[in-house]
Amino acid sequence: MHRNxxxxxxxxxxxLATLGEFGLIARIASGVCSGEGVVTGIGDDAAVTTLSPxxxxxxxxxxxxxxxxxxxxxxxxxxxxxKSLAVSISDVAAMGGIPRWALLSLxxxxxxxxxxxxxxxxxFLAMAAEHGVTLIGGDTCSSRSGLTVSVTIMGEQLPERIIxxxxxxxxxxxxxxxxxxxxxxxxxxAEGHPGRSSDPRNSGVEEVGFLLNRLLDPTPRxxxxxxxAEAGVITAMIDISDGILADFGHIAEQSGVGGRITLADLPLxxxxxxxxxxxxxxxxxxxxxxxxxxxxxxxxxxxxREKIVDxxxxxxxxxxxxxIVTRSPGVTAVTCDGSHYTAQTEGFNHFT
Amino acid sequence: MHRNxxxxxxxxxxxLATLGEFGLIARIASGVCSGEGVVTGIGDDAAVTTLSPxxxxxxxxxxxxxxxxxxxxxxxxxxxxxKSLAVSISDVAAMGGIPRWALLSLxxxxxxxxxxxxxxxxxFLAMAAEHGVTLIGGDTCSSRSGLTVSVTIMGEQLPERIIxxxxxxxxxxxxxxxxxxxxxxxxxxAEGHPGRSSDPRNSGVEEVGFLLNRLLDPTPRxxxxxxxAEAGVITAMIDISDGILADFGHIAEQSGVGGRITLADLPLxxxxxxxxxxxxxxxxxxxxxxxxxxxxxxxxxxxxREKIVDxxxxxxxxxxxxxIVTRSPGVTAVTCDGSHYTAQTEGFNHFT
Numbered sequence: 150m151h152r153n154x155x156x157x158x159x160x161x162x163x164x165l166a167t168l169g170e171f172g173l174i175a176r177i178a179s180g181v182c183s184g185e186g187v188v189t190g191i192g193d194d195a196a197v198t199t200l201s202p203x204x205x206x207x208x209x210x211x212x213x214x215x216x217x218x219x220x221x222x223x224x225x226x227x228x229x230x231x232k233s234l235a236v237s238i239s240d241v242a243a244m245g246g247i248p249r250w251a252l253l254s255l256x257x258x259x260x261x262x263x264x265x266x267x268x269x270x271x272x273f274l275a276m277a278a279e280h281g282v283t284l285i286g287g288d289t290c291s292s293r294s295g296l297t298v299s300v301t302i303m304g305e306q307l308p309e310r311i312i313x314x315x316x317x318x319x320x321x322x323x324x325x326x327x328x329x330x331x332x333x334x335x336x337x338x339a340e341g342h343p344g345r346s347s348d349p350r351n352s353g354v355e356e357v358g359f360l361l362n363r364l365l366d367p368t369p370r371x372x373x374x375x376x377x378a379e380a381g382v383i384t385a386m387i388d389i390s391d392g393i394l395a396d397f398g399h400i401a402e403q404s405g406v407g408g409r410i411t412l413a414d415l416p417l418x419x420x421x422x423x424x425x426x427x428x429x430x431x432x433x434x435x436x437x438x439x440x441x442x443x444x445x446x447x448x449x450x451x452x453x454r455e456k457i458v459d460x461x462x463x464x465x466x467x468x469x470x471x472x473i474v475t476r477s478p479g480v481t482a483v484t485c486d487g488s489h490y491t492a493q494t495e496g497f498n499h500f501t
Numbered sequence: 502m503h504r505n506x507x508x509x510x511x512x513x514x515x516x517l518a519t520l521g522e523f524g525l526i527a528r529i530a531s532g533v534c535s536g537e538g539v540v541t542g543i544g545d546d547a548a549v550t551t552l553s554p555x556x557x558x559x560x561x562x563x564x565x566x567x568x569x570x571x572x573x574x575x576x577x578x579x580x581x582x583x584k585s586l587a588v589s590i591s592d593v594a595a596m597g598g599i600p601r602w603a604l605l606s607l608x609x610x611x612x613x614x615x616x617x618x619x620x621x622x623x624x625f626l627a628m629a630a631e632h633g634v635t636l637i638g639g640d641t642c643s644s645r646s647g648l649t650v651s652v653t654i655m656g657e658q659l660p661e662r663i664i665x666x667x668x669x670x671x672x673x674x675x676x677x678x679x680x681x682x683x684x685x686x687x688x689x690x691a692e693g694h695p696g697r698s699s700d701p702r703n704s705g706v707e708e709v710g711f712l713l714n715r716l717l718d719p720t721p722r723x724x725x726x727x728x729x730a731e732a733g734v735i736t737a738m739i740d741i742s743d744g745i746l747a748d749f750g751h752i753a754e755q756s757g758v759g760g761r762i763t764l765a766d767l768p769l770x771x772x773x774x775x776x777x778x779x780x781x782x783x784x785x786x787x788x789x790x791x792x793x794x795x796x797x798x799x800x801x802x803x804x805x806r807e808k809i810v811d812x813x814x815x816x817x818x819x820x821x822x823x824x825i826v827t828r829s830p831g832v833t834a835v836t837c838d839g840s841h842y843t844a845q846t847e848g849f850n851h852f853t
Contacts, residue, residue: 188557192755193666194595194739195561195656200552205540209547209638210653212606216645243546254564254651286561293568294646299606301562301653304547314545387546403544 165263173266173289180274184283186249186305196285198250204305209240215295223339226265228365230272233298236390238280239369239443241304243388245312245378248371250285251277254299256292280371310378312447317385317404319476321448324383324457326370326466328418329393330432333439334425335364359420367443373466374445382456386447392438393471397446398480404448407479410437410472412490433490437482448474517615525618525641529605532626536635538601538657548637550602556657561592567647575691578617580717581650582624588742589654590632591721591795595740597664597730598656600723602637603629606651608644632723662730664799669737669756671828673800676735676809678722678818680770681745682784685791686777687716711772719795725818726797732812734805739798744790745823749798750832756800759831762789762824764842785842789834800826 165173178191189197200206213219213233224232234251241248253273257266277284282302338360370388377383385400393410401408415436425432449457454470461468482490517525530543541549552558565571565585576584586603593600605625609618629636634654690709722740729735737756741748745762753760767788777784801809806822813820834842 188660189665194592195559195598195654197596197663198558198560200558206550206552206558206655207547208550208602208604208653208655210604210606210640210651212608212640212642212649212651214608214642214644214649217608217642240546244549246547250560252560252562252653254562256564256566256569256649288562288564290564290566290569292566297564297566297608297649299562299564299651301560301604302547303558303560308540311549313541 165257165259165261165266168263170289177270180270181284184250184281187283187285190283190285191287196250196252198285198303200305203307205308205311207241207244207246207304207306207311208301209237210299210301211237211240213298215297221296224365226268227272230269231276231366233300234273234276234282234302235367235369236443237300237302238276238282238371239367239388239390241302242369242371242374243312243386243445244304244306245310245374245386246304246306247375248280248282248302248304250303251282252301253284253287255287255289256297257289258294258296259291261296280369306378310381312378312383312386313403314385314387314400315403317400317406317448317474318450319406319474320451321384321474322451322454322470323397323408323410323446323448323472323474324468324470325389325393325416325444325446326373326461326468327442327444328416328421328467329389329442329444330421330436330439331360331363331418332367332441332443333435334421335360335362336439336441337435339364356420356424359418360424364441367441369443370445370466373461373464376460376464377447377457380456380460382453382460383447383449386445389442389444389446390440392440393446394437394480394482395440400446400448401474401478401480404474405478407475407477408472408481409475410480410482412482413485414469414471416467416469416471433482517609517611517613517618520615522641529622532622533636536602536633539635539637542635542637543639548602548604550637550655552657555659557660557663559593559596559598559656559658559663560653561589562651562653563589563592565650567649573648576717578620579624582621583628583718585650585652586625586628586634586654587719587721588795589652590628590634590723591719591740591742593654593656594721594723594726595664595738595797596656596658597662597726597738598658599727600632600634600654600656602655603634604653605636605639607639607641608649609641610646610648611643613648632721658730662733664730664735664738665755666737666739666752667755669752669758669800669826670802671758671826672803673736673826674803674806674822675749675760675762675798675800675824675826676820676822677741677745677768677796677798678725678813678820679794679796680768680773680819681741681794681796682773682788682791683712683715683770684719684793684795685787686773687712687714688791688793691716708772708776711770712776716793719793721795722797722818725813725816728812728816729799729809732808734808734812735799735801737800741794741796741798742792744792745798746789746832746834747792752798752800753826753830753832756826757830759827759829760824760833761827762832762834764834765837766821766823768819768821768823785834
């Protein structure tokens, strides 16, 4: 990005073509406040920031493509802006890190309405403000196909508080925050395949709203992750973007262990249960492999149970033990009678 | 990115669909060596790095879209991989920074040949190795339209050595490295509009190769920029991506000054001159507004001339004084007789 001297504030529907690249950058920059550690933000060849004393840098990047990760027909620009940053903040949180700065690249179809961009940015910057993140730069260009969003997040943390995927030990408990499967059920609703009937209008409006919001506006579990990192009681952590089976699978693989997840212990929301009550069985494949929950999955010694529950209670975040780390590799889900549950699909995997 | 435990090395044409997302990430990670300051590279929710003592962090991001920034019909994957990183390294160089770490996101059409991705990565990692940059993470996904590349670069530098756009002073000299206009002429060749005739085969093969290479495989001026930053003799700097008029315009605007560029002083390559010798006049619009040269433009006091020439001689980089910073705003180009040259177009600007 190149400039930060804008006085453009009118949220008019002026075409992007009139505004131009540098006008758009100025318009975006005008909504950005400075933040902790920012020496030079938007407006030079590179942003300049300083880490807090003793801290290491955490960096992650995510790309979201129209037609692959979202559809503008069901993802409103405000929540799309929020989610674009939330999924990256979630990555820093999953390391136990403090999110600090973001870069945003937007490839925009040239016939786009400026209101769309304004609403997107309003959502992005609202999510940023909620987590103390400052937008420090980016890139804007015209797209000849759909909207493409690329976000890089930077965070920091003391070395001893950074939590990796590789630290899980046999007999550790497997924990998750919040509830699982809501976003996957929301995606089915958004795509016109509601669980209850073929017409989403038959579902309760509040139920549908809750499930769609879990998909379209996920909450990165920053405060919970930071509390866990500071408490020093967990051995490995990941955020659940591809489904608990796949994502705990990454912990298992990198830790050289396996895991057994108990279906009956998986935390399901009341809305998920009521919305799928008409089915002959709980659709566990949505819970295990649906993805996009952006909850945390972590492991810890059994002796830390009380501390973990206390810690999460202070954050106001629900937490549930869902299984146990095994010495033997492979991740399995087991039913009440101990038999293996075979998921219909694994987590989301591009290209396959 | 999620894994770094690959043993896949065969450069076969295996379809991406067979490899899958995690196989591709493992394949990419297998080619990456660790580097300075890297604590945790590819394979966790976020990368972990450490800045050198006393240094500030420099960050920049660029997105390249097929059909907008490049065409696969004339940009071979090896040089596309090199350029994808080079343009970001150039941004860190333009701040006087030491490039360190990169994140790479690729949205790949699912029918892509794996050889294309392998060649792209071979070029990307070759450019990285040339500048001491380590790939520490990224994102891969399938695209439903063309190839999209997003690169974030991180660098570092001591605060007192960081050069911004905002420091130019009236009566400073305006300098550029290398030659200007080659990449713009190369683009015309690539697009089938050669300067000399309608058939590029009429041009000398070496000439065309040089001009195309300036477009397809630009060299970021890292050593020159670092030498200038360490010498402490320059007041402002930018890399020339949108053409010298537009890019010096950013320096002028952020410094609250203007500038007068002397056409006859603009450094042109012998190839540029011979390839355009049949025209009635030098096509200065390519030189002033063509963009993509990725040379450095910087300003300095007249008393620093000798130091600058010495400094660049040690780096083996040509350097030329092309004009003077003015107190009055606006950037003009003047001919030998002092009259204003009116460029046909300004620098490249998305959406317009």
